Amino acid sequence: MGNLTSYGHILPYAAKHKITIGAMNSYNLESVQAVVKAADDLNTPIIIQQHHFDFEYVSPRVFAQMTQAIVKEAKIDAAIALDHGNTIDNAILCIDSGFSAVMIDLSSEDYDKNVEQTKIVVEYAHARGVSVEAELGTIALGTDSPDKIAAGYTDPSVAQSFVNDTGVDCLAVSVGTAHGHYAQKPVINYPLLEELINIVPCPIVVHGGSGTPDEDILKIVRLGVAKLNIGTDLFQAFCDGTDSVMKGYDGNMSFMLCQKAGAAAREAVYKAAKHKIELLTAYRV
Numbered sequence: 001m002g003n004l005t006s007y008g009h010i011l012p013y014a015a016k017h018k019i020t021i022g023a024m025n026s027y028n029l030e031s032v033q034a035v036v037k038a039a040d041d042l043n044t045p046i047i048i049q050q051h052h053f054d055f056e057y058v059s060p061r062v063f064a065q066m067t068q069a070i071v072k073e074a075k076i077d078a079a080i081a082l083d084h085g086n087t088i089d090n091a092i093l094c095i096d097s098g099f100s101a102v103m104i105d106l107s108s109e110d111y112d113k114n115v116e117q118t119k120i121v122v123e124y125a126h127a128r129g130v131s132v133e134a135e136l137g138t139i140a141l142g143t144d145s146p147d148k149i150a151a152g153y154t155d156p157s158v159a160q161s162f163v164n165d166t167g168v169d170c171l172a173v174s175v176g177t178a179h180g181h182y183a184q185k186p187v188i189n190y191p192l193l194e195e196l197i198n199i200v201p202c203p204i205v206v207h208g209g210s211g212t213p214d215e216d217i218l219k220i221v222r223l224g225v226a227k228l229n230i231g232t233d234l235f236q237a238f239c240d241g242t243d244s245v246m247k248g249y250d251g252n253m254s255f256m257l258c259q260k261a262g263a264a265a266r267e268a269v270y271k272a273a274k275h276k277i278e279l280l281t282a283y284r285v
Helices: 007-017 029-041 060-072 088-097 111-126 146-151 156-166 190-199 214-223 232-246 254-280
Strands: 021-025 046-051 077-085 101-104 131-136 170-173 204-206 227-230
Touching: 007 021, 007 077, 007 131, 007 227, 021 029, 021 077, 021 232, 021 254, 029 046, 029 060, 029 232, 029 254, 046 060, 060 077, 060 088, 077 088, 077 131, 088 101, 088 111, 101 111, 111 131, 111 156, 131 156, 156 170, 156 190, 190 204, 190 214, 214 227, 214 254, 227 232, 227 254, 232 254
Parallel strands: 021 046, 021 227, 046 077, 077 101, 101 131, 131 170, 170 204, 204 227
Antiparallel strands: none
């Protein structure tokens, strides 16, 4: 039986075994089934994330209960996490709904407000055994120019102070990766990433794992990044799987087609997630 756990267990496991934990954005039954099966088949912990944009599609409470049920049928440890929570209220909503980790992303605010509100979430979460991730710097879009992406880099000394001031369990940093599809190959500032890993007193998280070349992901793992977020590649796989069934649909036997489309989407997400996890565990000890 799989176990629901917090980052307090999963991230030290990653450091001990020299792997990076895949944080997989999911949004429905098939996507959660797919990423949990991929991790289970490779016998590695996983983080299943829900973005706050998806709350109206599946409520956090339903998402947590569904994910917990799927994890219990596996053999691995897993965390259920909020991705890019942008208010104290939606972080608290997820904590109360059964999530084992939340991200509070107030990186667009000034430092003092970011610290003040992040501390509120940390206090509420830690009292309930829930982990907290925050962000410092600006993780841009993959369609932004390299100069704009670089302009949002995380300052190591500020990051060090931020973690000491807030008590967060891990910190998402900006080092050249970005969200969504890339317009060009990402240029990752590895010296900066290494400095952040060495100087910041908590595990380091990198977002933008989709579209990042395999060789870059392997280098990220080698450096000791604790958690890598992956979303867009899984969303694309889901759409491709669905499209493979729906093309040519003539309107007949729709109830059977829905099942086939869901199964095809699940299998496509499974393959995409498994490939990522194989990279993230390539140096396992």
